[in-house]
Amino acid sequence: xxxxxxxxxxxxxxxxxxxxxxxxxxxxxxxxxxxxxxxxxxxxxxxxxxxxxxxxxxxxxxxxxxxxxxxxxxxxxxxxxxxxxxxxxxxxxxxxxxxxxxxxxxxxxxxxxxxxxxxxxxxxxxxxxxxxxxxxxxxxxxxxxxxxxxxxxxxxxxxxxxxxxxxxxxxxxxxxxxxxxxxxxxxxxxxxxxxxxxxxxxxxxxxxxxxxxxxxxxxxxxxxxxxxxxxxxxxxxxxxxxxxxxxxxxxxxxxxxxxxxxxxxxxxxxxxxxxxxxxxxxxxxxxxxxxxxxxxxxxxxxxxxxxxxxxxxxxxxxxxxxxxxxxxxxxxxxxxxxxxxxxxxxxxxxxxxxxxxxxxxxxxxxxxxxxxxxxxxxxxxxxxxxxxxxxxxxxxxxxxxxxxxxxxxxxxxxxxxxxxxxxxx
Amino acid sequence: xxxxxxxxxxxxxxxxxxxxxxxxxxxxxxxxxxxxxxxxxxxxxxxxxxxxxxxxxxxxxxxxxxxxxxxxxxxxxxxxxxxxxxxxxxxxxxxxxxxxxxxxxxxxxxxxxxxxxxxxxxxxxxxxxxxxxxxxxxxxxxxxxxxxxxxxxxxxxxxxxxxxxxxxxxxxxxxxxxxxxxxxxxxxxxxxxxxxxxxxxxxxxxxxxxxxxxxxxxxxxxxxxxxxxxxxxxxxxxxxxxxxxxxxxxxxxxxxxxxxxxxxxxxxxxxxxxxxxxxxxxxxxxxxxx
Numbered sequence: 001x002x003x004x005x006x007x008x009x010x011x012x013x014x015x016x017x018x019x020x021x022x023x024x025x026x027x028x029x030x031x032x033x034x035x036x037x038x039x040x041x042x043x044x045x046x047x048x049x050x051x052x053x054x055x056x057x058x059x060x061x062x063x064x065x066x067x068x069x070x071x072x073x074x075x076x077x078x079x080x081x082x083x084x085x086x087x088x089x090x091x092x093x094x095x096x097x098x099x100x101x102x103x104x105x106x107x108x109x110x111x112x113x114x115x116x117x118x119x120x121x122x123x124x125x126x127x128x129x130x131x132x133x134x135x136x137x138x139x140x141x142x143x144x145x146x147x148x149x150x151x152x153x154x155x156x157x158x159x160x161x162x163x164x165x166x167x168x169x170x171x172x173x174x175x176x177x178x179x180x181x182x183x184x185x186x187x188x189x190x191x192x193x194x195x196x197x198x199x200x201x202x203x204x205x206x207x208x209x210x211x212x213x214x215x216x217x218x219x220x221x222x223x224x225x226x227x228x229x230x231x232x233x234x235x236x237x238x239x240x241x242x243x244x245x246x247x248x249x250x251x252x253x254x255x256x257x258x259x260x261x262x263x264x265x266x267x268x269x270x271x272x273x274x275x276x277x278x279x280x281x282x283x284x285x286x287x288x289x290x291x292x293x294x295x296x297x298x299x300x301x302x303x304x305x306x307x308x309x310x311x312x313x314x315x316x317x318x319x320x321x322x323x324x325x326x327x328x329x330x331x332x333x334x335x336x337x338x339x340x341x342x343x344x345x346x347x348x349x350x351x352x353x354x355x356x357x358x359x360x361x362x363x364x365x366x367x368x369x370x371x372x373x374x375x376x377x378x379x380x381x382x383x384x385x386x387x388x389x390x391x392x393x394x395x396x397x398x399x400x401x402x403x404x405x406x407x408x409x410x411x412x413x414x415x416x417x418x419x420x421x422x423x424x425x
Numbered sequence: 426x427x428x429x430x431x432x433x434x435x436x437x438x439x440x441x442x443x444x445x446x447x448x449x450x451x452x453x454x455x456x457x458x459x460x461x462x463x464x465x466x467x468x469x470x471x472x473x474x475x476x477x478x479x480x481x482x483x484x485x486x487x488x489x490x491x492x493x494x495x496x497x498x499x500x501x502x503x504x505x506x507x508x509x510x511x512x513x514x515x516x517x518x519x520x521x522x523x524x525x526x527x528x529x530x531x532x533x534x535x536x537x538x539x540x541x542x543x544x545x546x547x548x549x550x551x552x553x554x555x556x557x558x559x560x561x562x563x564x565x566x567x568x569x570x571x572x573x574x575x576x577x578x579x580x581x582x583x584x585x586x587x588x589x590x591x592x593x594x595x596x597x598x599x600x601x602x603x604x605x606x607x608x609x610x611x612x613x614x615x616x617x618x619x620x621x622x623x624x625x626x627x628x629x630x631x632x633x634x635x636x637x638x639x640x641x642x643x644x645x646x647x648x649x650x651x652x653x654x655x656x657x658x659x660x661x662x663x664x665x666x667x668x669x670x671x672x673x674x675x676x677x678x679x680x681x682x683x684x685x686x687x688x689x690x691x692x693x694x695x696x697x698x699x700x701x702x703x704x705x706x707x708x709x710x711x712x713x714x715x
Contacts, residue, residue, distance in 0.1 A: 007445075015713065029624040092556040094712040095451050102445035115554045118476065120483045125476070132472040133555055161483075 004104055005185050005216040006067040006090065011099035013060040013085050059085040061240040062099070067218065067233075069104070069184075072211040074231035074248050075220045076255050081237040083220045087111060087189050090218065105216070108135055108183030114174030119163035123154055123173055126162055130177045144180045151206075152176035172199060179206045185216045204230070224367055224385045228252040249365070253292060253388050275312060276372055276380050279349070280305040283368070283389050292389045296363060296408065300356045300389070304370060307349045314374035315343035317352055322367045322385070323406065330361065330406060336375075343372075362408040363393045456705040463558050473565035477540075478572050492573045493580050496532050500525040507645045516647045516678035522588050523676070527644040529581050530671035533574040534606045534664060535635045540566040541614030542631045546621050549715045559708040560701070563618050567611050574603070581675065595674045602670040605693045609663040612696030615704040622707075622715050643668055647678075660685045663692040 060082045067073050075083045088094045090101060091109030116133040117126050127148055131141040141148075149155055152173040154165075162170055188207070207230055211217050221227050227234055227248055234251035236243040244251065282290050284301040294300050302319060320332045333354065335342045342352050367385040374380070463470075482488040500521060507513045508520030515523035541563035545552060548562050585592065621627040642664035643651075651659050659665050666689025672678055 029626045032624070088712065089449060092447070092449060093553065095709045096449065097451060100448055100450035103447040103449065104445050106446065109555065112554045116551050118480065120480055121476065125479065129472055129476055132469040133551065133557065135557070137468045138472070 003069045004066055004102075005069045005071065006104070006218070007102045008063055008065050009100050009102075011060055011063045011086075011089065011096050011101055012058060013089060013094070014056045014058050014097045017055055017057050058240050060089070060096070063240075063242055065235055065242060065245055067216060069216055070214045071233060072217045072219065072231045074227035074234040075218065075237060076224065076227055076234055076252065077237035077243070082240040083237055084111075084189055086237070087187050087218065087220055091187050103185065105184030106135075107185045107187065108181040109187040110134070110178045110181070111187070111189045113171060113178065117162060117170070117174060120161055122161055123158045123165070126173065127177055130174065134178060134181050135183070136181060140182070148176045148180050151179065168199065175199075175203055179203070179210070183215070185218070186210060187218045189220045190222065222384060224252045224255070224388060228365070228388075253390070275310050276306055276308045276315070278304060278306055278370065278372070278381055278383065281368075281370060281383070281386055283387060292387065294389065294391050296361070296391055296393060297358050299358045302354045302356070302368065304352045305349065306343070306352065306372070308343065308347050311345040311347050312343070312374060313345050314377055315346075316341065316373055316375060317343060317354075318371040318373065319354055320369040320371070321361070322369065323364055328406065330366065359410045360407060361391045362405050363391055365390050452709060454706075455702060456709075458701065458705065459558070463560065466558055466561060469557055470561050470565055473561060474569045477566055477569035489576060492576045496525070496528045496577060497580070500528055503645050513646045514650060516649060516672075518590070518676055518678055519588050522584055522590065523647070523672070523678070524645055525584055526581055526672050526676055527668055529574070529577045530602070530606065530668045531639060531642065531644045531664070532577060533570060533603075534610050534667070535639065536573060537567040537570040537607065537610035538614050538617075539631060539635060540570060541611065542617035542621065543628055545618040545711065545715065546625070546628060552715050553712045559711060560704060563614050564611065567607065567614060585676070590676060592675060593677045595677060598674040599671070602667045602674060605663065605670070605689055606667040608693040608697040609667070612693070612698070612700035615700030619704045619707050622711050638664060660688045661692060663689050663696065665689070666692075
């Protein structure tokens with residue numbers, strides 16, 4: 001095979017997790033010296049109880065796959081499935097424990113926006129610093145300098161220390177440098193999760209340009225919409241193993257609909273999970289049948305099963321629907337909208353349903369996000385893009401009703417009296 | 426359209442199995458230095474050095490003056506305590522000039538050692554998010570201190586002019602001693618920075634070591650003060666060699682013998698090589714433990 005870009009063969013990576021009561025992260029020399037006699041002793045006493053309470057955790061276990069040149073591959077999976085570890089190995093930040101990966105071509109990796117940015121340095125200085133850290137030479141940075149500045153829209157602030165930048169400017173500059181990296185193989189980790197909506201759109205556009213420019217891209221994201229629109233192929237990782245490999249839209253739909261009982265799926269800072277857990281999410285047709293594909297003229301029922309441990313007077317369910325193509329939020333609704341909160345002070349296992357009327361969404365692919373929070377209180381659960389579903393065109397009155405609109409509710413039409421005064425036009 | 430399409434010609438050529446650019450697999454044991462890769466990243470090294478120099482005195486009113494001010498005040502204090510009160514000998518030189526010359530060499534060494542020694546931990550974010558030869562970080566910090574050294578050297582020349590001490594031809598040997606100091610500082614710093622990734626203890630031990638090391642080296646006193654039977658042991662401290670050598674080449678004082686030079690060269694090369702190879706051996710786990 002001469003057109004390979006990446007070939008991963010039986011790659012594994014293990015970490016030792018120490019179970020320490022105080023949760024100390026850094027070892028001190030004293031601890032290690034104190035444990036040394038124990039360790040030496042335990043080598044002789046094979047059958048004694050294990051002294052160290054560490055265990056081996058396999059972040060990746062026997063992963064094999066191939067990426068062809070010019071292919072754009074998405075890697076999807078839950079947190080902790082090994083996606084980031086895989087990218088870290090491919091970008092040579094950390095070594096695998098066993099197995100190997102062959103890389104054909106110059107690799108650029110973007111595991112974080114703005115790595116190495118220094119707040120005290122000016123925008124100009126940071127462009128050179130960050131560019132060099134990402135693997136560009138001085139000459140290459142100089143050649144693309146104007147382009148980077150134009151993309152980031154920071155001409156006026158080039159000689160201002162970046163600590164005085166707004167966070168938006170900072171992120172724009174950081175992404176601009178990374179986007180003008182010109183490797184044959186680009187490894188990207190979740191960088192589109194920053195910046196405002198408009199900038200995200202610009203980044204996605206740039207990512208599309210990059211991927212259409214014949215470069216090989218490996219793209220890790222929780223944003224399933226981005227994966228299905230950017231990537232041809234998707235690799236689904238689960239618990240450090242390849243669960244399946246296939247065409248991206250199919251994989252994403254498959255992944256999303258398997259995403260059924262995941263209370264810890266998406267942890268974001270500040271999210272509490274003790275109070276309530278989501279046990280199951282499903283989409284149902286009026287017949288009660290579980291589906292991920294609906295006719296335009298069918299209502300869609302979103303069913304959420306929750307286990308609530310403590311009574312919460314302010315509990316609120318939020319549903320958000322995004323279109324897969326451009327990530328626009330089509331609608332957001334909560335159980336508070338009509339003044340009848342369903343989860344108020346309710347404890348135990350129960351289901352919550354929300355029905356979207358027929359003829360609301362136009363033909364397309366959508367992503368469902370679910371949140372459980374308390375207004376002016378904690379966010380309990382946030383499952384972003386937990387399920388994807390398709391709305392298909394239906395034949396109605398002999399005509400296919402496919403329109404290029406965001407929503408397509410059927411509107412009332414009727415005959416009315418002629419209203420203009422015929423004597424005085 | 427008579428031009429030959431180059432792409433077609435290439436695609437018609439018999440297909441060669443392409444060799445992978447990189448094979449990523451677990452490495453074991455000692456790793457080679459990989460100078461070719463270091464060379465490829467030379468732009469990053471120079472930009473990191475630039476960053477370090479620019480950052481150091483950003484938003485300070487006195488800026489580069491600090492480089493001189495600190496050792497100058499230290500030299501005055503030493504001159505008062507060790508020169509006036511303790512009346513330490515200074516090889517026939519004015520004590521202030523003698524001690525400032527020693528501090529110029531020592532400061533370069535100790536600053537290089539301390540900055541580079543803490544460099545990995547203070548750049549943890551870089552280490553865990555991007556790949557590049559890790560050696561560049563401590564190297565950049567060591568080399569950035571050269572700027573401070575040059576500034577101190579200029580002040581030293583001014584001071585020599587004030588005291589009417591003219592440099593001799595021996596000053597041409599100065600780069601040799603500078604190189605020895607750099608090798609030693611880099612070697613020791615590589616040990617400390619690599620060990621500090623796992624055991625933060627080394628970060629706390631480093632300033633203490635530097636302090637003890639200064640008094641164990643002929644900074645505030647001349648080597649001639651040491652009894653002859655101890656001199657050989659004393660020479661094992663590479664700082665002795667380059668500080669004495671530095672004074673010998675700039676001020677023209679002291680008797681710099683070949684034996685001391687050879688020992689210093691051997692120890693500093695040993696320090697550099699052991700530090701480098703130890704660093705290369707453990708660097709593969711940096712991203713996991715930092």
